[in-house]
Amino acid sequence: MPKRENISMSVIRRLPRYYRFLKLLREKGVTRISSTELSAKLGLTASQIRQDLNCFGGFGQQGYGYMVDQLCTEIGNILGLSHAxxxxxxxxxxxxxxxxxxxxxxxxxxxxxxxxxxxxxxxxxxxxxxxxxxxxxxxxxxxxxxxxxxxxxxxxxxxxxxxxxxxxxxxxxxxxxxxxxxxxxxxxxxxxxxxxxxxxxxxxxxxxxxxxxxxx
The missing domain is CATH 3.40.50.720 (NAD(P)-binding Rossmann-like Domain)
Incomplete structure (x- = not known):
């Protein structure tokens, strides 16, 4: 996994968008989503989403997708939202x-x-x-x-x-x-x-x- 300081700002600036959308899905009761479904909603390619998330570790499973609650929590932790x-x-x-x-x-x-x-x-x-x-x-x-x-x-x-x-x-x-x-x-x-x-x-x-x- 790349060192955090080597991750481009363009990737980091997309994280809040992922987090905001996943939080909305979680509030709606959605439990699982694929990168293809995410790409359709966010206007990004599925490959781009997978590459972005892989910068911080593997959160999904091939053929299964991402667990919405887990991914939302993980991105929140990456962003440091609990620090206050x-x-x-x-x-x-x-x-x-x-x-x-x-x-x-x-x-x-x-x-x-x-x-x-x-x-x-x-x-x-x-x-x-x-x-x-x-x-x-x-x-x-x-x-x-x-x-x-x-x-x-x-x-x-x-x-x-x-x-x-x-x-x-x-x-x-x-x-x-x-x-x-x-x-x-x-x-x-x-x-x-x-x-x-x-x-x-x-x-x-x-x-x-x-x-x-x-x-x-």
């Missing part, structure tokens, strides 16, 4: 509020322990059971709680100084919704950049170039 890494969210604006209110951190491997902002109008508000704290208390809070990850929902102009503060506090993992490249300064940081504008432009391209679309 502590996370803080910086920026309680519309985006930050939406993420804190509607995202189930607990089922995705994290526990949101603190929300911070610098606006007086937001400090003291309660979002999903957490009180928005003054960003001036960040160091004291992090020294006490020792979070692993920070969610950054702040303007690009604020990220460099903020990432400096967080890095100095020992935080090396970021879910970054700004357009600032943290890895340019901190190469050892683990960063997942979320560019919503890029996704929207990609959708626009696909609509524009859809051969089935009739332009009026």
């Amino acid at each position: 890494y502590k996370a803080v969210l910086i920026g309680a604006g519309n985006l930050g509020q939406a993420i804190a209110s509607h995202l189930s951190f607990e089922t995705e491997g994290f526990t949101l322990v603190g929300i911070f902002d610098n606006a007086d109008a937001k400090i003291g508000r309660t979002i999903n059971g957490l009180t928005v704290r003054n960003i001036d208390t960040l160091e004291r809070f992090c020294n006490l709680e020792k979070p692993t990850m920070a969610v950054l929902c702040v303007p690009r102009s604020a990220v460099e100084s903020l990432s400096d503060r967080l890095y100095a506090l020992g935080i090396r993992c970021f879910w970054n919704f700004s357009h600032y490249d943290i890895n340019m300064k901190y190469g050892d940081a683990i960063v997942e950049n979320v560019h919503l504008n890029d996704s929207l432009m990609t959708l626009c391209y696909r609509i524009t170039n859809d051969p089935m679309r009739t332009t009026k």
Whole structure:
């Protein structure tokens, strides 16, 4: 089996999709599924699915398929979803509020322990059971709680100084919704950049170039 560090990111990025679909099948009471059936549902080839899963060991049997509950659990373990890494969210604006209110951190491997902002109008508000704290208390809070990850929902102009503060506090993992490249300064940081504008432009391209679309 390949070493985990040698597995391509393209494979890793497909794992949450497998997990989400298998979880749905499990909730529907489906107990077994073949790679061919999975491929038809996910729009991937059966060979691709088998190759991806074989990177982490053999989970299926030829001619029998995969046990849905077992495979879902195994992929969840591979993703580390049971770790409950502590996370803080910086920026309680519309985006930050939406993420804190509607995202189930607990089922995705994290526990949101603190929300911070610098606006007086937001400090003291309660979002999903957490009180928005003054960003001036960040160091004291992090020294006490020792979070692993920070969610950054702040303007690009604020990220460099903020990432400096967080890095100095020992935080090396970021879910970054700004357009600032943290890895340019901190190469050892683990960063997942979320560019919503890029996704929207990609959708626009696909609509524009859809051969089935009739332009009026």
